[in-house]
Structure formats: C-alpha cells, structure tokens
Amino acid sequence: MIRHKCFCYFVPPQILENLAKHGDPQARSGAVVGLQQSKTKRNRRAAKAVDLQAFAGIATAGEGPRLIYDSQNSWAQRVNLVREEAGPSTGDSAVDKTYKFTGIVRDYMREFMGRNSYDNIGSDLIANVHFGTDYMNAFWDGDEITLGDGDGTIFVSFADSLDVLAHEWAHGITQFTADLDYYSQSGALNEHFSDVFGSVITQYAEGQDADNADWLIGDEIMGPQLYGEALRSMAAPGTAYNHPLIGKDPQPDHMKDYYAGPADNQGVHINSGIPNKAFYLVAMDIGTQKAAGIWYHALQNLWPTADFSDAVAVIVDSARIKVKNGEAPKGSTQTVRSAFKSVGL
Ligand SMILES: [Zn+2]
Structure with missing residues (x-):
C-alpha cells in the first residue's frame, strides 16, 4: 500500500x-507562497531540538513540556526558542496564545483521554509561530505544529484560534492511534x-456544550475582509463561507453529495463534512463530551485504511462499550447509528 x-x-x-x-496582488502572492510552501518544506531541522532533561520537574511529572519557537518570519522551524514550560509570558501574542492553547489541549488529553501528549509517551509539544511572511496556513507534519501570521486582511494569525491549534494537535x-491514511475516505x-x-476542546475550554457551541472551525482566523465567515461548519457543512475571494464551502452533509474528484487528496477536507454532521447530531443528543468519549474510543480501534463504513461500525461498537461501562447514556448506540443513517451511512 x-x-x-x-x-x-x-x-x-x-x-x-x-x-x-481572485485576491488582490498581496493576497495572491501570499496564497501562491502558501501553495509553493505546501510542496517543499524548507530547512527542516535547521536548529536542534532542546534537551528534554532541561525541563524535568517543571511540567507535570513525565508530561511533555511546551516549547514555543519563533520562526522570525523565516521559512524554517525551531529557529528561536522563545517560551518554554513554566517560562514567563513574552508579550508576543502569537507566542503566548500558542503556549496557552497548547496547555489547554494537553489538559484535555490528560483529563478526558488519559493521554500523555499526542503520542502518549510524553513527547515535547513543539510549536512554531511567525512562520514565513504573510503565511496563510498552519500545519502538523509528524512531530510539531507550525503557524503562519496570515496577511492581516484575509487571514489573521493562525495562533489566534484554539480550534485551529486543537485541530492540528489532533x-x-x-x-x-489509527494513523488514518491521508487520502480519500x-x-x-x-x-x-x-x-x-x-x-470539542474549544467547547471544553469555554464551558460550552453542544447546544450553545458555534460548531465553526477557523472562524477566529478570518481577517477584516472575511470577518464573519469560517472554514467549516460541523452543524451545517457547506454553509461556512461563500465569498468572491475564497469561493463557496464545498462540504457535503450527506453521502448523496459525496465528492468523488481528485482535488484535495480526493476530498479529505470536503467529505469530512459527512461524518462531522453525524458527530454534531450525536453531541446534540447525548452531550459533546460523552460523544467525544465514544469517538476517542473508536479512534484507538480504527486502522490506516479504514473507510466511512468501517468507521461507522467501529464508532457504533465504541458506543455500545461505553454504554455497557456506564460512560455513555443508554440509547447512545442507537443515537450513533441513527445519526450516521441520517447522513446516508
Ligand atoms: Zn487538518
């Protein structure tokens, strides 16, 4: 394979x-740079990772410390370590928000997943901010996250959004866990x-539940020209944005509108709308954190080539196990099955 x-x-x-x-010249160049950057990651490991031992005893015992690096508008990672675990705030909003949001993600992993860092062996939580110039993206590349500043008019700093950071850490x-292959279903x-x-992590941090959350992804990073839009809506896939600059949200909310074309690794950011809608429906019925518990259980039991129907079977089974253990309300198994049925799965 x-x-x-x-x-x-x-x-x-x-x-x-x-x-x-469609953007103005500045936006065009920022987007083109973003596209080019997507193809080659430059100067990987330009600087060495710092020694974990240096932070022993400061992070919760054995838990991965946060290490925030400033790329200083270069296209390199791990350039300048500007904030480490328990270090003072820097006054740089991108640095301090990334530190804070990564701490929230770590709290959630510990409290709700029983998980020690993303790999469950306590690896460093390494984040790079101020990556590139006007860089309009954020990414996970295997062992760290990297955030651009945006151009300030279309996108603002990607460090402004907890749901962006939590999405990338996830x-x-x-x-x-499942190590799902990044292609097709x-x-x-x-x-x-x-x-x-x-x-889910945003709702946890803001004390929300399904019925008062916005279910939007990426709304905080929209700059003045796109203010009010978002990149995805889990409650209503396909409605997050519709704007001359960036086009229209292509996400389907049902298998009948499944995208079968080649773009976007065969629609990884497109067809995700279908299971997203199902998760939203389950969360509205049994509550966000109960639904998240079922989904996290399933994530640990899925495998790299799993497709949508495999996921439905595994998530339903996880619901059954959670009900049996008293960790999800009675009827959750049927709620999950019915949510997937209503999106055509
Ligand atoms: Zn993603």
Missing part, C-alpha cells in the same frame, strides 16, 4: 487556489477527527 502521511494543512488547497485567482493524536476521517477534537 502507498502511504499518504498526514502533512496536514489547516486551509484546504481549493481556498488558496481561489485566493490566487492530527498528532490520530497519527499515533480514510483521509476525510483523519480530517473529521481533527475537526471533532478542535471543536
């Missing part, structure tokens, strides 16, 4: 392509789990 590793960008390629066509969790499931935990 040919593997498609998750080198996972937050902003899908179709949006950058639209920006490259790609790490998926890599070290398994890739759409990979994206789906990241949207699920992006939203």
